[in-house]
Amino acid sequence: MQVTSSQFKQTARVKLTDPRLQAALRKLQGNFVKGRADRIAELDNFEDIRDAAAAVRDRALAHLDRYLEEFENNATARGAMVHWAETAADVNRIVCEIAARHGVRRIAKSKSMVTEECGLNDALEAAGYEVVETDLGEYILQLAREHPSHIVAPVVHKSRDEVSDLFAAKHGQPRKSDIAELTREARLMLRPRFLAADMGVTGANFLIAETGSTLIVTNEGNGRMVTTLPRVHVAITGIEKVVPTLEDIATLMRLLPRHGTGQSVTNYISVTTGARGRDETDGPEHFHIVLVDAGRTGLLGTDLQPMLRCIRCGACMNHCPVYQSIGGHAYGWVYPGPMGSVLTPSYAGLENALDLPHAATLCNQCGVVCPVKIPLPELLRKLREQQFERRLRPAAERMGLALWGRIAQRPALYAFAARIAAKILAWIGGREKLVHSLPFAGGWTGGRDLPAPEGRTFRDLYARRGATREESGEIK
Amino acid sequence: MSARDRILGRIRAAQGKAPVASPQERAVVASYIGARAPGPCPSLDWDPAVRFRERVLALSSTYEDVGAIEDAPRAVAHYLRGQALPLTAVCWPELSSLPWQEAGLVVETRAARGDDLVGITGAYCAIAETGTLMLLSGPHTPAAASLLPETHIAIMRADRLVGTMEDAWRLLRAESGAPPRAVNFVSGPSRTADIEQTLTLGAHGPYRVHVVLVR
Ligand code: SF4
Numbered sequence: 001m002q003v004t005s006s007q008f009k010q011t012a013r014v015k016l017t018d019p020r021l022q023a024a025l026r027k028l029q030g031n032f033v034k035g036r037a038d039r040i041a042e043l044d045n046f047e048d049i050r051d052a053a054a055a056v057r058d059r060a061l062a063h064l065d066r067y068l069e070e071f072e073n074n075a076t077a078r079g080a081m082v083h084w085a086e087t088a089a090d091v092n093r094i095v096c097e098i099a100a101r102h103g104v105r106r107i108a109k110s111k112s113m114v115t116e117e118c119g120l121n122d123a124l125e126a127a128g129y130e131v132v133e134t135d136l137g138e139y140i141l142q143l144a145r146e147h148p149s150h151i152v153a154p155v156v157h158k159s160r161d162e163v164s165d166l167f168a169a170k171h172g173q174p175r176k177s178d179i180a181e182l183t184r185e186a187r188l189m190l191r192p193r194f195l196a197a198d199m200g201v202t203g204a205n206f207l208i209a210e211t212g213s214t215l216i217v218t219n220e221g222n223g224r225m226v227t228t229l230p231r232v233h234v235a236i237t238g239i240e241k242v243v244p245t246l247e248d249i250a251t252l253m254r255l256l257p258r259h260g261t262g263q264s265v266t267n268y269i270s271v272t273t274g275a276r277g278r279d280e281t282d283g284p285e286h287f288h289i290v291l292v293d294a295g296r297t298g299l300l301g302t303d304l305q306p307m308l309r310c311i312r313c314g315a316c317m318n319h320c321p322v323y324q325s326i327g328g329h330a331y332g333w334v335y336p337g338p339m340g341s342v343l344t345p346s347y348a349g350l351e352n353a354l355d356l357p358h359a360a361t362l363c364n365q366c367g368v369v370c371p372v373k374i375p376l377p378e379l380l381r382k383l384r385e386q387q388f389e390r391r392l393r394p395a396a397e398r399m400g401l402a403l404w405g406r407i408a409q410r411p412a413l414y415a416f417a418a419r420i421a422a423k424i425l426a427w428i429g430g431r432e433k434l435v436h437s438l439p440f441a442g443g444w445t446g447g448r449d450l451p452a453p454e455g456r457t458f459r460d461l462y463a464r465r466g467a468t469r470e471e472s473g474e475i476k
Numbered sequence: 477m478s479a480r481d482r483i484l485g486r487i488r489a490a491q492g493k494a495p496v497a498s499p500q501e502r503a504v505v506a507s508y509i510g511a512r513a514p515g516p517c518p519s520l521d522w523d524p525a526v527r528f529r530e531r532v533l534a535l536s537s538t539y540e541d542v543g544a545i546e547d548a549p550r551a552v553a554h555y556l557r558g559q560a561l562p563l564t565a566v567c568w569p570e571l572s573s574l575p576w577q578e579a580g581l582v583v584e585t586r587a588a589r590g591d592d593l594v595g596i597t598g599a600y601c602a603i604a605e606t607g608t609l610m611l612l613s614g615p616h617t618p619a620a621a622s623l624l625p626e627t628h629i630a631i632m633r634a635d636r637l638v639g640t641m642e643d644a645w646r647l648l649r650a651e652s653g654a655p656p657r658a659v660n661f662v663s664g665p666s667r668t669a670d671i672e673q674t675l676t677l678g679a680h681g682p683y684r685v686h687v688v689l690v691r
Contacts, residue, residue: 024672031673043518052515059508065487066497066505078654084480136679137670153670160672183668183676190680195590210509211655221623221666221681228619228658239483244509246655250641251515261669265535265606268681269661276657279615281587283657293483301490 005332005353012330032318035262057309074212078274092123104198110223111135112203134222149328152314200226204237213273233284240308255371259313295347309372316366338366357383422453524604531607535664537685549579565594570616588620595625599632613658628682
């Protein structure tokens with residue numbers, strides 16, 4: 001998928017004034033945020049489970065190469081074919097080759113963010129294959145030729161009315177407005193396509209080293225369809241998704257659905273190992289697994305390695321005040337919200353996503369809710385530092401910060417400068433005591449006023465207070 | 477050098493490791509996998525049968541008990557009549573010998589088709605903590621029977637009820653070693669909330685799941 005993160009500010013401005021999007025985002029907070037809170041209250045040792053989940057992911061990352069080899073050995077022993085893809089382009093090439101080898105024409109897909117990274121659908125269509133997305137949300141997006149705006153609820157930005165219009169136009173059937181009827185219509189359109197598909201393409205929430213299995217969690221049942229009915233199954237996922245054992249899966253499954261959709265368990269958890277056995281009446285005859293790097297190894301061994309613990313639950317975006325205000329599209333790539341603000345610069349280039357590490361208030365809501373304890377604000381700060389070091393920030397900002405840095409190292413000068421600045425701001429603020437606009441800070445004052453400082457600076461007050469306390473004998 | 481070797485090489489280099497894993501590293505990984513240590517579980521201070529029933533209902537499935545496996549067909553027929561559903565079903569070969577005909581049902585044991593309306597399956601075991609059925613694929617337990625029909629009826633024995641997913645894995649390892657091609661954990665009828673976050677039952681899989689527990 002193309003990266004449009006450089007237009008973050010322009011897009012965000014539009015999204016802020018889109019009433020339909022704003023209403024949709026409010027609903028998300030109600031359902032996913034409250035749902036998560038209610039469901040984690042069911043676990044009386046929630047923090048222990050969370051620590052254990054983070055440890056499971058860290059353990060896998062600490063010996064990533066060994067667990068991947070273990071996975072590969074066990075998957076191969078069960079008859080799966082394991083492929084390795086270094087880049088997004090490799091993924092597309094490998095999947096096209098698999099399709100060609102098995103004489104595939106029709107492909108049914110279940111939701112996979114890794115294939116969004118690669119733009120796999122476009123590549124398959126360009127190669128002449130018929131591809132249908134079967135997750136309801138992704139199906140809607142495919143019809144509308146749009147991208148997902150949330151990693152769990154891809155179509156959260158669209159209203160029922162828009163879906164009604166879209167279905168009426170594309171399905172050529174009477175317009176329906178009831179959500180259950182719309183869902184039924186999609187079911188009836190997609191059922192024959194599941195049955196006719198030669199190849200099913202899925203992601204994998206996890207790879208299990210112990211057994212060589214891939215695992216997907218779904219609610220709709222489409223993931224089960226595409227791993228059961230077509231004669232070829234291709235599972236595509238990042239190399240970081242490996243976990244050692246089935247016990248580790250049990251730990252992670254207590255957290256993923258709760259944080260993802262506010263469910264104690266998802267409808268389906270499907271663990272697939274190898275191809276169809278002899279005498280079985282269903283299941284794919286060929287099972288391929290594509291393990292994708294595409295930037296992941298670049299995070300290993302760096303300050304950003306904890307990001308690879310991510311289990312793609314979406315809780316960080318659901319709780320992020322920035323995401324809650326602008327939705328997912330402004331982030332400009334596959335992954336929105338705080339996790340996206342770390343992943344997009346990391347996978348798609350720091351210089352292509354200059355605003356993303358700043359698209360956060362660093363309020364740490366994301367860090368507090370992340371089920372695998374990824375310190376997201378800290379990682380965003382690291383990226384900001386990298387931008388500064390690589391001179392990717394605007395000259396004015398760099399100069400300003402350098403100047404501030406130099407002054408801050410001289411306490412007397414700093415105190416003097418702060419006093420002057422407070423005086424000037426108080427003077428600009430006038431009788432209203434509000435600053436309406438400031439040079440170099442137009443972005444900040446564009447949407448709000450800055451209260452003008454009153455009286456002394458903090459340092460002055462602090463110094464005075466210390467002195468009075470000392471006099472009264474409070475501090476020795 | 478293959479893509480595989482380059483990726484594995486990059487991983488090791490990034491983590492400051494020698495190009496080839498040491499025997500020690502291998503031992504650490506092998507012993508962790510070998511130990512299969514369960515993580516922390518929440519307090520499981522409930523009666524499994526009570527909890528299972530409660531969770532099944534919370535997941536929008538329906539539930540009933542029967543005294544013996546031979547009673548299951550009658551219970552299934554009664555359920556289908558009550559819901560005004562057809563009395564024709566596709567069924568797991570494993571359950572083909574039950575007295576279906578006597579109960580007034582027409583049951584076929586074959587691979588499920590896209591237009592089957594009722595599917596009858598057993599379950600390998602069920603997890604009380606979450607109200608989840610664990611289904612294993614196999615020649616006598618095909619996966620599509622619990623997926624394609626609009627109504628899924630699962631018949632399971634009460635002595636196959638376990639507490640947690642950890643217990644379910646332990647049972648599977650003890651009884652058959654490795655997992656079969658497909659292990660499907662099923663927790664209620666298929667659902668979606670993709671449009672306006674409004675929960676709708678019956679997305680691509682069953683609209684209804686009815687659990688019959690044989691005491
Ligand atoms: S960063 Fe944490 S909260 Fe965000 S999607 Fe990943 S696991 Fe979930």
